[in-house]
Amino acid sequence: MGLPLLEALQTGLDSWFARSTSELADDPLRPLPGERSVALQKQIAALGVPLPLRAFVGEALREAVEAWRSDPEAPNVLIVLSRPVEPVSALIEAVLAERDPPFSARQALLPCHRRPVDPDAVPRMLIAALDGSQPPALDTGEPVLLSLPNLDQCFLRCIGGWSGIERLRQVILERRDRFWLLGCNRWAWRFLDHVSQISSYFPDARSLPALDGPQLRQWLTPLASGLGLQQSASGGHPSTDADQDPEVDQWSQLAALAGGGPRIAAALWLESLRLESNSDGAEMRQVRPALPDLPSLTDVDRYILHSLLIHGTMRLEHLAFGLGLPSHRLQPRIHWLLGEGLIEAKAGELSVQPSHYPGLVKALDDNNFFTGEA
Amino acid sequence: MIPLSAALEMVVPAAARAETAAQRILADVTLMKTIGAVFAVLLAYAGMFLIERLTGWLSEKVARRYRLLIKQSVPFLKGLILIVTVSYLLDQFLNLTQNNLLALTGTLAVALGFAFKDYVSSILAGVVSLFEGSYQVGDRVRIGDHYGEVVGYGLRSLQLVTPDDNTITIPHNLLWTDPISNANSGKLEAQVATDVYFDHRVDVDLVVDILYQAAYSSQYTQLRLPILVVMEEHLWGTQFRLRCYPMDARDEFVYRTDLLKRAKRAFAHHGLSYPHPQLALLDPAGPLPAEG
Numbered sequence: 001m002g003l004p005l006l007e008a009l010q011t012g013l014d015s016w017f018a019r020s021t022s023e024l025a026d027d028p029l030r031p032l033p034g035e036r037s038v039a040l041q042k043q044i045a046a047l048g049v050p051l052p053l054r055a056f057v058g059e060a061l062r063e064a065v066e067a068w069r070s071d072p073e074a075p076n077v078l079i080v081l082s083r084p085v086e087p088v089s090a091l092i093e094a095v096l097a098e099r100d101p102p103f104s105a106r107q108a109l110l111p112c113h114r115r116p117v118d119p120d121a122v123p124r125m126l127i128a129a130l131d132g133s134q135p136p137a138l139d140t141g142e143p144v145l146l147s148l149p150n151l152d153q154c155f156l157r158c159i160g161g162w163s164g165i166e167r168l169r170q171v172i173l174e175r176r177d178r179f180w181l182l183g184c185n186r187w188a189w190r191f192l193d194h195v196s197q198i199s200s201y202f203p204d205a206r207s208l209p210a211l212d213g214p215q216l217r218q219w220l221t222p223l224a225s226g227l228g229l230q231q232s233a234s235g236g237h238p239s240t241d242a243d244q245d246p247e248v249d250q251w252s253q254l255a256a257l258a259g260g261g262p263r264i265a266a267a268l269w270l271e272s273l274r275l276e277s278n279s280d281g282a283e284m285r286q287v288r289p290a291l292p293d294l295p296s297l298t299d300v301d302r303y304i305l306h307s308l309l310i311h312g313t314m315r316l317e318h319l320a321f322g323l324g325l326p327s328h329r330l331q332p333r334i335h336w337l338l339g340e341g342l343i344e345a346k347a348g349e350l351s352v353q354p355s356h357y358p359g360l361v362k363a364l365d366d367n368n369f370f371t372g373e374a
Numbered sequence: 375m376i377p378l379s380a381a382l383e384m385v386v387p388a389a390a391r392a393e394t395a396a397q398r399i400l401a402d403v404t405l406m407k408t409i410g411a412v413f414a415v416l417l418a419y420a421g422m423f424l425i426e427r428l429t430g431w432l433s434e435k436v437a438r439r440y441r442l443l444i445k446q447s448v449p450f451l452k453g454l455i456l457i458v459t460v461s462y463l464l465d466q467f468l469n470l471t472q473n474n475l476l477a478l479t480g481t482l483a484v485a486l487g488f489a490f491k492d493y494v495s496s497i498l499a500g501v502v503s504l505f506e507g508s509y510q511v512g513d514r515v516r517i518g519d520h521y522g523e524v525v526g527y528g529l530r531s532l533q534l535v536t537p538d539d540n541t542i543t544i545p546h547n548l549l550w551t552d553p554i555s556n557a558n559s560g561k562l563e564a565q566v567a568t569d570v571y572f573d574h575r576v577d578v579d580l581v582v583d584i585l586y587q588a589a590y591s592s593q594y595t596q597l598r599l600p601i602l603v604v605m606e607e608h609l610w611g612t613q614f615r616l617r618c619y620p621m622d623a624r625d626e627f628v629y630r631t632d633l634l635k636r637a638k639r640a641f642a643h644h645g646l647s648y649p650h651p652q653l654a655l656l657d658p659a660g661p662l663p664a665e666g
Contacts, residue, residue, distance in 0.1 A: 159587040159640045194597040195590040299625075303593045323593055324632055366437030368562050368621045370597055 029274035089149035126164030186372030210260020213252030611649025
């Protein structure tokens with residue numbers, strides 16, 4: 001218990017020191033302008049899923065399917081858990097779309113990508129998809145793989161809101177002639193475990209591994225090279241430690257701050273980029289990454305953020321319905337959270353900003369909320 | 375010829391004269407001692423004022439997990455200041471020898487026994503409660519007819535803030551005679567009981583399921599703690615009681631409202647029938663009130 005506490009303390013102090021140094025010093029580096037930042041966000045999104053994660057899921061899937069085919073009593077499901085700000089659905093779809101799939105099977109993706117607008121229709125969406133996936137399999141000997149990469153989009157925290165999940169559990173346990181690949185965020189899984197003891201039925205859910213510094217560097221290098229980055233650890237000032245490679249140290253620190261999550265790391269990396277003006281124009285620099293400060297939150301803010309983390313992404317109407325409040329009472333707090341950069345809105349869906357995730361986990365844990373982190 | 379008194383002074387040694395001085399209970403009072411005492415009292419008063427204000431402010435600024443910890447430290451910190459100050463004053467103004475102490479406590483016991491009986495009783499009860507933990511700052515307690523959060527813990531009394539935002543001062547010595555109901559006993563969570571009533575012919579499985587789901591779906595619910603629905607029969611209908619915990623005991627009323635809103639919406643959706651009100655008049659016990 002002592003070691004993680006010390007590590008958390010060290011990480012927090014490092015972040016604080018990096019911010020303070022940047023604020024106190026007469027910093028010649030400027031933050032990126034908004035449009036440049038948005039363009040880079042799009043480039044990060046286009047990077048795809050890091051290779052080590054694809055390899056992990058592919059290997060886990062191959063092992064699980066082989067075990068299921070050789071032993072009728074073996075589990076017929078693989079559940080992949082991720083943080084709510086990491087797109088597990090993109091990872092699963094990438095694994096299934098690989099040219100060299102982990103095994104030969106007839107694959108089907110259940111059409112449950114986004115919650116329907118009507119909150120009452122959320123459980124019905126999954127039930128209808130499950131009923132639609134029931135035609136008798138042709139007796140070809142080829143296994144059938146059904147995948148549901150977004151389990152957190154198939155329920156809502158309201159009365160009757162997780163009945164679809166209970167139906168899914170029943171179908172998986174009854175139809176042992178099919179193999180299921182499910183993706184879910186850890187917070188949603190923890191919630192479903194509280195309300196329907198789902199991990200009693202499926203105890204072998206696998207959490208995605210944390211990426212280390214070199215793996216993150218490998219993933220982000222194409223983008224960093226394209227920007228012509230000149231590394232500048234310790235906040236733009238030359239490092240005094242000659243024995244330590246500042247670049248390696250910087251990526252390792254990024255991995256530690258992000259808890260090994262690629263999207264969190266990418267967001268923190270983006271926030272560590274600066275522009276330096278010189279005679280040739282402006283040049284991009286990378287400074288020591290730091291966790292952003294959390295603003296002072298109200299109780300309502302915490303309930304909103306906790307709900308967003310459980311559901312991954314959600315529409316304002318669903319958020320209000322789940323919290324039992326009218327939308328117009330939530331709107332002011334949503335606008336404030338958007339303004340503070342704690343949440344983001346994309347295509348009408350709200351979600352937590354990845355760079356704030358580590359800070360929010362601690363803040364919610366300290367306020368007696370359950371979290372998806374161990 | 376030497377006078378007798380002078381002869382005695384020569385015969386009786388200085389140590390014996392000092393012993394005579396030590397037998398006096400009160401020490402010599404000087405101007406410096408008086409100024410020091412006044413300064414010590416003012417310092418103690420300022421210290422206790424600062425502790426109360428500072429901890430009150432800080433406990434509302436930090437995360438919930440640390441709120442009660444900070445609040446519960448107030449009586450101990452104030453007690454520490456009191457002990458140090460009183461010890462200092464006693465040392466300055468009294469000759470605390472063994473005999474003097476006996477004489478002093480005897481005198482005090484008689485004086486306090488008659489004049490300040492209730493006051494001393496309250497102080498002692500306050501000290502006992504501090505170690506017994508019957509109530510602490512931040513707890514939600516019911517003492518007599520009063521229910522609320524303990525927000526102050528003084529030498530003689532405690533302060534409760536009721537749900538209607540009234541502050542009630544209750545002497546500690548009620549601890550000797552009155553039962554004290556503590557909802558959270560130093561923890562953040564306190565059980566909330568929510569009652570709903572239905573006709574005898576209602577589908578009980580459906581009602582129980584809805585009540586469980588109402589608790590699971592409320593954002594206030596502490597899901598790490600047990601949730602339970604119990605039933606009780608009355609002449610006029612069936613009573614269902616949902617027992618669950620909010621993450622913060624302070625939310626108990628808004629939590630109960632949220633549970634009822636969610637549950638009643640679902641009851642209405644399923645068209646569940648409520649009990650006949652006229653039959654309630656025949657029941658001598660009547661419906662049980664919800665407990666906090």
